[in-house]
Amino acid sequence: MAQFIEIQENIFCEPCKECGSRPVIEQIKGAFSVRCPKDASHYKTKAGLFNIDDWNLKNRAHVPLGNAKNPKKAS
Ligand SMILES: [Zn+2]
Helix, strand or coil, X not given: CCEEEEXXXXXXXXXXXXXXXXXXXXXXXXXXXXXXXXXXXXXXXXXXXXXXXXXXXXXXXXXXXXXXXXXXXXX
């Protein structure tokens, strides 16, 4: 059975980009994966070492290029 471990409060984590949950660590036979606690289909890092950097990178809100909602109008 997979086990969830809470990530310490003092560690910065981006919320899940799908649902906004704070990620947890899933331990699978000595390997660690950072994942969304709500849904296994949301992004999770590859099982191995605890890799919050990878999680943060993949869940960071990006401003898409050529965003049509850009309030600054080119004149
Ligand atoms: Zn999620």
